Amino acid sequence: xxxxxxxxxxxxxxxxxxxxxxxxxxxxxxxxxxxxxxxxxxxxxxxxxxxxxxxxxxxxxxxxxxxxxxxxxxxxxxxxxxxxxxxxxxxxxxxxxxxxxxxxxxxxxxxxxxxxxxxxxxxxxxxxxxxxxxxxxxxxxxxxxxxxxxxxxxxxxxxxxxxxxxxxxxxxxxxxxxxxxxxxxxxxxxxxxxxxxxxxxxxxxxxxxxxxxxxxxxxxxxxxxxxxxxxxxxxxxxxxxxxxxxxxxxxxxxxxxxxxxxxxxxxxxxxxxxxxxxxxxxxxxxxxxxxxxx
Numbered sequence: 600x601x602x603x604x605x606x607x608x609x610x611x612x613x614x615x616x617x618x619x620x621x622x623x624x625x626x627x628x629x630x631x632x633x634x635x636x637x638x639x640x641x642x643x644x645x646x647x648x649x650x651x652x653x654x655x656x657x658x659x660x661x662x663x664x665x666x667x668x669x670x671x672x673x674x675x676x677x678x679x680x681x682x683x684x685x686x687x688x689x690x691x692x693x694x695x696x697x698x699x700x701x702x703x704x705x706x707x708x709x710x711x712x713x714x715x716x717x718x719x720x721x722x723x724x725x726x727x728x729x730x731x732x733x734x735x736x737x738x739x740x741x742x743x744x745x746x747x748x749x750x751x752x753x754x755x756x757x758x759x760x761x762x763x764x765x766x767x768x769x770x771x772x773x774x775x776x777x778x779x780x781x782x783x784x785x786x787x788x789x790x791x792x793x794x795x796x797x798x799x800x801x802x803x804x805x806x807x808x809x810x811x812x813x814x815x816x817x818x819x820x821x822x823x824x825x826x827x828x829x830x831x832x833x834x835x836x837x838x839x840x841x842x843x844x845x846x847x848x849x850x851x852x853x854x855x856x857x858x859x860x861x862x863x864x865x866x867x868x869x870x871x872x873x874x875x876x877x878x879x880x881x882x883x884x885x886x887x888x889x890x891x892x893x
Contacts, residue, residue, distance in 0.1 A: 607706045610641065610648070610653045611639070613664070623695050626695065630702065639653075651672070651677065655680055656679050665679060669861045680698070682694070692865060692866045711864070713790065716792075716794075720852065735772065735774055736839045739779065740835075741766055741767025741800055749824060750762055764824075765799055768797070770795055771785065774861070776796050783798050783799070794812065795856075818855070821850070824848065
């Protein structure tokens with residue numbers, strides 16, 4: 600007599616204050632409960648995912664929800680299925696229909712799992728650590744509301760590399776290369792690579808260009824000038840666009856490649872470059888239309 604196989608344990612994540620997310624979760628829960636053991640439902644994005652005992656985390660939302668989950672899982676990175684209810688959906692690849700159609704394969708080990716590099720970010724002030732966070736997309740140091748230049752000095756393994764003046768500076772992962780970094784003029788880097796992308800935001804010196812750095816380097820971003828206007832936040836650090844910390848002159852943002860890697864279950868129905876062509880609307884050669892000869 601063969602032993603009955605236990606159902607895989609899953610955690611369902613989605614902000615149910617959003618009508619589209621609530622509707623999609625309610626539509627999917629009966630199916631998920633038939634095919635799996637739903638261990639928890641994180642309906643307000645407050646569950647301690649670092650202690651979640653599951654083989655899959657199913658996220659309903661957009662890429663922002665996935666970024667939040669990646670940080671909240673911490674050292675306990677569980678493979679993620681992203682159900683896209685947002686806009687771009689670079690990370691949230693599956694539709695609700697895809698989830699229902701492919702749930703058996705998604706819960707087994709039949710679909711490719713991509714391991715993506717993450718960042719360890721620490722902020723030090725006068726020898727004291729004031730923030731520590733994982734990041735999946737990027738860490739940004741930029742000016743606040745006042746329209747003034749700020750300066751950030753970059754150190755690589757303790758050696759001064761450059762001082763950037765402008766609106767800010769960001770260090771992104773290959774995953775984040777298609778996000779804020781791309782909007783600031785940075786390169787697209789294949790997501791399976793291990794690399795840092797250093798992208799200046801509106802640099803005052805035109806020769807300052809994006810820089811791709813080996814991911815085994817220790818990067819320090821040191822605020823070397825910041826205005827001191829009363830009541831105004833002049834410089835701040837932002838992690839994945841979601842974690843915010845005001846900075847002072849002399850603060851050091853220390854970034855290393857994390858030992859933990861984000862695990863994303865991917866569709867095998869399209870490649871990364873097919874996704875780029877679709878999401879970024881790449882067209883190939885210009886099309887001028889037909890012209891009548893005179």
